[in-house]
């Protein structure tokens with residue numbers, strides 16, 4: 573059976589300048605692991621026994637970024653599964669989308685991560701080096717822009 577993890581793609585909207593596009597005011601949160609290859613990822617982690625997927629996504633976000641569910645707005649209509657192998661075993665990661673209620677809320681990392689960045693789409697795709705993650709971020713961006 574596949575290893576299962578869940579997380580949240582978190583974004584914030586900066587106040588756009590009058591002439592700029594809404595799309596340019598969106599930034600995504602990525603965390604850099606303090607272990608392994610120091611890859612960048614949204615907050616996410618393994619599902620604990622007895623937990624449902626969305627509970628896991630919020631718990632991991634709280635543990636890894638210090639953000640409470642009450643500080644986030646879960647966005648209806650977006651959910652995505654990524655499937656990739658880790659150490660030869662299949663892994664499924666389920667992501668939801670959430671917006672920061674206050675874009676200045678402090679991010680508090682755990683020992684699992686050594687840095688975080690708020691990134692515009694183009695830079696987020698550079699930091700998130702995996703093609704499936706990049707495709708997901710682009711899809712999310714389209715989704716958000718189409719709602720405006």
Ligand SMILES: Nc1nc2c(ncn2[C@@H]2O[C@H](COP(=O)(O)OP(=O)(O)OP(=O)(O)OP(=O)(O)OC[C@H]3O[C@@H](n4cnc5c(=O)[nH]c(N)nc54)[C@H](O)[C@@H]3O)[C@@H](O)[C@H]2O)c(=O)[nH]1
Nearest residue numbers: 577607608609611613616617618654656658684702704705
């Ligand atoms: N010392 C040490 N300790 C580790 C290591 N490894 C884990 N720990 C410990 O485990 C705990 C983590 O527990 P949770 O937080 O519950 O789990 P997750 O959040 O799920 O975290 P993971 O890091 O296990 O899982 P991924 O992010 O999935 O990375 C796994 C591999 O998959 C690739 N990869 C990543 N993302 C993508 C993608 O989007 N697309 C594609 N295609 N590929 C992707 C990439 O190659 C990567 O190397 C920590 O406490 C550590 O103590 C390690 O190497 N050394």
